[in-house]
Amino acid sequence: xxxxxxxxxxxxxxxxxxxxxxxxxxxxxxxxxxxxxxxxxxxxxxxxxxxxxxxxxxxxxxxxxxxxxxxxxxxxxxxxxxxxxxxxxxxxxxxxxxxxxxxxxxxxxxxxxxxxxxxxxxxxxxxxxxxxxxxxxxxxxxxxxxxxxxxxxxxxxxxxxxxxxxxxxxxxxxxxxxxxxxxxxxxxxxxxxxxxxxxxxxxxxxxxxxxxxxxxxxxxxxxxxxxxxxxxxxxxxxxxxxxxxxxxxxxxxxxxxxxxxxxxxxxxxxxxxxxxxxxxxxxxxxxxxxxxxxxxxxxxxxxxxxxx
Numbered sequence: 425x426x427x428x429x430x431x432x433x434x435x436x437x438x439x440x441x442x443x444x445x446x447x448x449x450x451x452x453x454x455x456x457x458x459x460x461x462x463x464x465x466x467x468x469x470x471x472x473x474x475x476x477x478x479x480x481x482x483x484x485x486x487x488x489x490x491x492x493x494x495x496x497x498x499x500x501x502x503x504x505x506x507x508x509x510x511x512x513x514x515x516x517x518x519x520x521x522x523x524x525x526x527x528x529x530x531x532x533x534x535x536x537x538x539x540x541x542x543x544x545x546x547x548x549x550x551x552x553x554x555x556x557x558x559x560x561x562x563x564x565x566x567x568x569x570x571x572x573x574x575x576x577x578x579x580x581x582x583x584x585x586x587x588x589x590x591x592x593x594x595x596x597x598x599x600x601x602x603x604x605x606x607x608x609x610x611x612x613x614x615x616x617x618x619x620x621x622x623x624x625x626x627x628x629x630x631x632x633x634x635x636x637x638x639x640x641x642x643x644x645x646x647x648x649x650x651x652x653x654x655x656x657x658x659x660x661x662x663x664x665x666x667x668x669x670x671x672x673x674x675x676x677x678x679x680x681x682x683x684x685x686x687x688x689x690x691x692x693x694x695x696x697x698x699x700x701x702x703x704x705x706x707x708x709x710x711x712x713x714x715x716x717x718x719x720x721x722x723x724x725x726x727x728x729x730x731x732x
Contacts, residue, residue, distance in 0.1 A: 463508025479600030574629030
């Protein structure tokens with residue numbers, strides 16, 4: 425099947441075109457597909473449509489189907505006809521959860537709230553995570569790694585650089601029939617541009633990394649962990665909220681754990697973004713992460729919705 429230049433260089437990146445389908449914002453002309461184990465005619469079903477490109481993720485067991493001419497609805501209608509299809513669904517658009525900027529520990533209500541006013545707004549004493557009490561027990565550890573799925577991280581930042589993961593040797597990740605090889609010393613990966621450099625331009629991921637693991641010193645703010653290992657996985661681009669799907673980050677995490685063992689003991693996957701409806705593919709990826717001893721942590725969002 426012919427493939428576009430985009431698919432050759434950035435195979436995980438969807439089209440920039442989006443649409444609304446059944447109340448959810450999705451990428452146009454692209455779906456995720458999973459067959460039932462009993463289906464023996466997978467190849468014949470996949471070959472039944474023209475002008476489609478097919479990728480298969482062996483870690484998650486899903487096909488990524490994209491087309492330059494067939495609509496999302498046509499792709500869904502076609503694959504839903506076969507009893508051997510476990511599910512087929514569109515790829516949701518993810519949006520960053522916005523965060524404000526913080527400069528001083530006394531401004532961090534979440535860590536230690538004594539009712540101090542911030543920007544003339546009084547706090548509520550005791551409404552915090554009791555950080556000081558926790559720090560009497562531990563201030564973090566390098567034995568576990570936190571993967572930050574975001575806009576990347578400024579790994580040169582003096583408050584963050586001591587706590588950024590580095591690859592001890594060269595490694596290769598595989599997504600479908602495409603591979604990404606990164607050298608020793610790599611600090612993470614950029615899945616949007618399909619490179620080994622997860623540097624942050626927008627600043628969102630850097631802020632998130634500061635909350636998780638800004639080094640405890642006399643500068644800036646301090647993170648929940650003063651000592652940590654943080655591994656940035658960049659899925660958003662540098663201009664808008666366009667992204668690759670976080671299921672590919674899940675696949676990367678599982679592969680990294682297999683490749684590096686204790687040198688990349690990823691135990692937490694932090695996700696400060698959100699979609700608009702239930703996502704079966706991501707749900708299954710979260711369960712797969714769970715079997716690999718990775719906790720999936722998601723932000724609650726900033727829209728004041730009741731999401732209990």
